[in-house]
Amino acid sequence: MDDDRAFTYNGGAVAPGETQNIRYGISETYLGDPVRIPVTIVNGERDGPTVFLTAASHGDELNGIEVVREVAHEWDLSALAGTLVCLPVLNVPGFLAQQRYLPVYDRDLNRSFPGKPGSTSSNRMAHRIYANFIEPCDLGLDFHTSTRGRTNMLHVRGDMTDEGVHRLAMAFGSSVVIDSEGPSGTLRGEATADRIPTITIEMGEAHRFQRGLIDDALAGVRSVFAEYGLLETESVRWPGWRTIVAGSSEKTWLRADAGGIVDTHFESGSLVRDGDRIATITNPFKEDAIGVKAPFTGLLIGVLENPVVYPGNPLCHLVRVDESTQRAIEAQGSRRSGSWSGRSSRPTDAE
The missing domain is CATH 3.40.630.10 (Zn peptidases)
Incomplete structure (x- = not known):
């Protein structure tokens, strides 16, 4: 040996x-x-x-x-x-x-x-x-x-x-x-x-x-x-x-401000724009809908799979991306699927 x-x-x-x-x-x-x-x-x-x-x-x-x-x-x-x-x-x-x-x-x-x-x-x-x-x-x-x-x-x-x-x-x-x-x-x-x-x-x-x-x-x-x-x-x-995401200002966990059932409008890995509605929380009667919006343009690196939350539960992990990275993400998505935008077809308007 x-x-x-x-x-x-x-x-x-x-x-x-x-x-x-x-x-x-x-x-x-x-x-x-x-x-x-x-x-x-x-x-x-x-x-x-x-x-x-x-x-x-x-x-x-x-x-x-x-x-x-x-x-x-x-x-x-x-x-x-x-x-x-x-x-x-x-x-x-x-x-x-x-x-x-x-x-x-x-x-x-x-x-x-x-x-x-x-x-x-x-x-x-x-x-x-x-x-x-x-x-x-x-x-x-x-x-x-x-x-x-x-x-x-x-x-x-x-x-x-x-x-x-x-x-x-x-x-x-x-x-x-x-x-x-x-x-x-x-x-x-x-x-x-x-x-x-x-x-x-x-x-x-x-x-x-x-x-x-x-x-x-x-x-x-x-x-x-x-x-x-x-x-x-x-x-x-x-x-x-x-x-490369560095610093607490470049990433955030979005958390539920109300308990209820969650409808998530984007998948993990999606690019979302500032103000896009990422998720909606409702009660069992689909009343009192509460929208959760992106506070900045970024990438969803983690999302909720189990669609029920208490107040304070994490909904998604969002990291900030600059404009050049946004363009690169969109261009790569287009090459792969022909029309990919990283966005859901669900409405993203205000509540």
């Missing part, structure tokens, strides 16, 4: 040219049975960066699982230059229960990194994952979806003030990049702080596979592999247009 290029973890090693599928113990159940996460490690014969791909730190977020599985088990990685650490299901207890957080412990695994031995259950799990499979890496892609009842267009989140994160986010090739530091305890935030540039990829909704989004994310992974030389046959992609 080439010890200098072997990927090592507590309990094993993967030599250059070798692939291992392992189930790695990170905790135990009430009965003392192991809680194990699936891990695939592909160590290429040629030298290159070590990259982690993670999904389902929230157990009901499924789209990323299929992205990581397809890279690990369907792609031709025979000419890989570097090492891939593929962790398709980080939160196995949540995945088995099909819920966001760790059941019983009711903790958010993605607020527990880098973890701590001798601490709470979630911190111990996070430590086992982070110390063995994240710390040895050079960069990482962490896949998420929106929470239950909402959906996101595919976009990247990362700290664009970090040079390594900036390069990685640009390489992934999404049209929208949200420039933000990862909250404390998140995988991307803690890894980036440890000089492991990491981005979050948000894509779609919980509890389902969405094939179009999965394919788009796979194209992003191929683009990253091209940028860092992991696969020479790939090329870095340009999405056609791109906006």
